[in-house]
Amino acid sequence: MTMFNSCRINNYIITSQIGEGAYGLVYRAIDIHNDREYAIKAVVQGSSVSRGADMDGGETYRNSAKLQKRLAKLFRESKNIVRTPSIDLGSIENMKEEDFKKLPHYKEISLHLRVHHHKNIVTIREVLQSAICTFIVMDYYPTDLFTSIVDNRHFITNGLLIKKVFLQICSALNYCHEHGIYHCDVKPENLLLDADDNVFLCDFGLSTTSTYLKPNICVGSSYYMPPERISFDNAKCSSSKIRVKGHKLKKMCSSCNGDLWSLGIILINLTCVRNPWLKADKTEDNSYYYFTKDPTVLKQILPLSDALYSLLSQILQVNPKKRISLQDVMKEVSSITSFTNKGPLSKVPPLSKSVYEKFSNPGDATGKTMSPKQYTYMDNRRMDKNLYCTSSSDDDDRVQEEEENDGGSRSGSLGTLDTDTGLHSSFTSTSCDSDNESSKVPNKFSLLEKKFNELHMSATSLTN
Numbered sequence: 482m483t484m485f486n487s488c489r490i491n492n493y494i495i496t497s498q499i500g501e502g503a504y505g506l507v508y509r510a511i512d513i514h515n516d517r518e519y520a521i522k523a524v525v526q527g528s529s530v531s532r533g534a535d536m537d538g539g540e541t542y543r544n545s546a547k548l549q550k551r552l553a554k555l556f557r558e559s560k561n562i563v564r565t566p567s568i569d570l571g572s573i574e575n576m577k578e579e580d581f582k583k584l585p586h587y588k589e590i591s592l593h594l595r596v597h598h599h600k601n602i603v604t605i606r607e608v609l610q611s612a613i614c615t616f617i618v619m620d621y622y623p624t625d626l627f628t629s630i631v632d633n634r635h636f637i638t639n640g641l642l643i644k645k646v647f648l649q650i651c652s653a654l655n656y657c658h659e660h661g662i663y664h665c666d667v668k669p670e671n672l673l674l675d676a677d678d679n680v681f682l683c684d685f686g687l688s689t690t691s692t693y694l695k696p697n698i699c700v701g702s703s704y705y706m707p708p709e710r711i712s713f714d715n716a717k718c719s720s721s722k723i724r725v726k727g728h729k730l731k732k733m734c735s736s737c738n739g740d741l742w743s744l745g746i747i748l749i750n751l752t753c754v755r756n757p758w759l760k761a762d763k764t765e766d767n768s769y770y771y772f773t774k775d776p777t778v779l780k781q782i783l784p785l786s787d788a789l790y791s792l793l794s795q796i797l798q799v800n801p802k803k804r805i806s807l808q809d810v811m812k813e814v815s816s817i818t819s820f821t822n823k824g825p826l827s828k829v830p831p832l833s834k835s836v837y838e839k840f841s842n843p844g845d846a847t848g849k850t851m852s853p854k855q856y857t858y859m860d861n862r863r864m865d866k867n868l869y870c871t872s873s874s875d876d877d878d879r880v881q882e883e884e885e886n887d888g889g890s891r892s893g894s895l896g897t898l899d900t901d902t903g904l905h906s907s908f909t910s911t912s913c914d915s916d917n918e919s920s921k922v923p924n925k926f927s928l929l930e931k932k933f934n935e936l937h938m939s940a941t942s943l944t945n
């Protein structure tokens with residue numbers, strides 16, 4: 482695998498590779514203008530493929546290796562400096578569904594831009610378009626929630642920190658949902674942390690504007706995927722209804738409630754450093770199978786307090802329609818007084834109203850035109866946001882219980898530079914004369930999945 486240390490994209494010098502995903506490579510970089518660090522995600526141009534749990538590690542590797550190779554060529558040909566135009570963020574944000582058909586990889590960026598004003602969502606600073614890929618320049622965060630939970634054991638004694646982090650995640654998701662964006666890939670690897678333990682949601686690669694999704698579409702990471710996306714009973718499926726564990730469902734499943742399920746699993750991760758099952762599929766996973774027979778099994782396999790069990794059993798409802806609302810989850814977590822049945826998390830203070838407000842409603846989450854992010858309540862070295870949002874969350878006609886096209890209802894002024902896509906662009910010129918370097922970076926994704934696997938309660942243990 483080639484690394485591009487010291488190569489430059491406009492004013493950003495790449496310092497290391499920090500991520501490798503299904504359709505993107507993420508680099509750490511320094512802006513020579515202000516010495517600030519950024520993360521630059523290179524997204525393959527024209528990738529329209531739906532990224533799903535069915536994608537194996539090999540495929541991920543092949544895709545990123547291909548992109549890596551193309552980037553190497555790009556840097557080589559441009560003598561290690563790539564000069565590339567910056568695309569107007571407003572015109573990306575206002576892209577429509579038909580634009581995504583031409584430029585599918587812009588959907589991730591467009592949906593992300595519609596919500597990045599929230600304080601707990603990663604801020605996009607710039608989008609650069611090169612001949613072979615699109616570079617998303619984002620604020621850089623030093624760690625992710627997986628590393629923090631598993632490697633650093635950062636939460637095992639600190640119930641208040643769990644509350645803060647969890648409420649910030651809820652707040653970010655709630656904001657997305659209010660703006661008609663459903664993340665669909667909520668997992669600890671997609672939640673970044675700053676030095677003050679503030680959380681930032683990233684990776685909108687699977688996000689959608691569809692209020693309802695078809696069942697069994699199988700997108701995301703299997704640990705966090707709700708059962709209706711993977712394991713509804715095909716045999717019992719009639720033309721207009723599906724069943725999940727015998728519950729009749731309308732043929733479409735609420736996207737919002739899918740994200741909610743993932744949140745429930747993250748709450749277990751934070752409090753127990755475990756995953757309850759590998760996959761919410763009762764034909765493939767014994768733990769999940771026994772859970773569907775008797776939810777109190779959760780208390781046998783995890784050290785849950787009665788209060789947390791009660792909350793989890795309302796979140797992890799197999800029938801998505803029966804799940805507790807996100808707002809109620811937040812209130813419950815705020816007031817809960819024990820997470821576990823023993824140890825340091827068995828006593829947790831309830832949050833005062835003002836602290837709850839601070840974590841759950843950190844910024845202006847009400848308006849159509851959002852004010853810049855404000856970093857008010859923590860010591861924060863982050864610079865002020867100078868982007869602005871030009872589009873609103875149109876009151877899209879939500880075609881409920883009908884198959885929906887993904888989004889496509891937002892409108893906005895289109896640019897004049899590229900009549901095909903409506904994207905405005907501007908050019909920043911720079912120069913660089915450093916050489917490429919080569920080195921190996923482990924595939925972090927697979928390492929993390931492996932670690933959680935190791936920590937996961939053996940799927941067969943309940944049968945013993």
Ligand SMILES: Nc1ncnc2c1ncn2[C@@H]1O[C@H](COP(=O)(O)OP(=O)(O)OP(=O)(O)O)[C@@H](O)[C@H]1O
Pocket residue numbers: 499500501502503504505506507520522532603619620621622623624625670671673683684685686926
């Ligand atoms: N802004 C950022 N700051 C620091 N690290 C980041 C940032 N954005 C992404 N990363 C790191 O890069 C990893 C991959 O990023 P991202 O999830 O956006 O890519 P992806 O190609 O969609 O990955 P996947 O296929 O695993 O979902 C993240 O898990 C995180 O560790």
